[in-house]
Amino acid sequence: MIYADEEITLEWEPSTIPWLKLFTVEPYREMSDLPEPLRRRIFELLTVIEEEMRDYFHPHKINLASFGNYCPHVHWHIMARYENDSHFPEPMWGERRREGNLELPDFTAFERILRSRLSTLR
């Protein structure tokens, strides 16, 4: 768990790419079910997390997705994608294209940066 408060949690998805999952604590089904302040906060957090991932990991592209087909509890995937990652240019749910051997900076140091940024937003 990277960050948690009374409204949201942020954790890693185990993967060969930097892949974060942002959940609401309350099990809302869809984004349009959220109270507006929380919905606005989630969208702001997506932007902040994207900015921090771009600064730290220098990905080729950011991918954002909210499905919830297996688990209908609002959660967002924020993924840093590279042209030589395992699935590019397919989404991470698509066809695997290659071994994904990426040289990436330390994930733990990124957690600290992100936790610090998220704490300033409360």
Added chain:
Amino acid sequence: MIYADEEITLEWEPSTIPWLKLFTVEPYREMSDLPEPLRRRIFELLTVIEEEMRDYFHPHKINLASFGNYCPHVHWHIMARYENDSHFPEPMWGERRREGNLELPDFTAFERILRSRLSTLR
């Protein structure tokens, strides 16, 4: 084309499910590159489009995604998913599970509803 103004366009993705694509007119690469008012507008539109799709199509789940790996120009996919659609519970980019024979209400009538709602938001 369902709707267009100086900032955004909204169109159908040809599919067996109701699947819309919302583009920025300017070819921004990532959501965090958008000026804040436009970013806020895009997020508000995602919510409004989701609400209208839920009201009209009564999907089992809404799926939202922004990838841009093939075409790095910010665009969002808004998809109405059903338990018996071609790919459920996989994302539409994942493994096909079955023939998707859905009985859905008229798409053209939905365009009119959506166009009217989007026009009131300008």
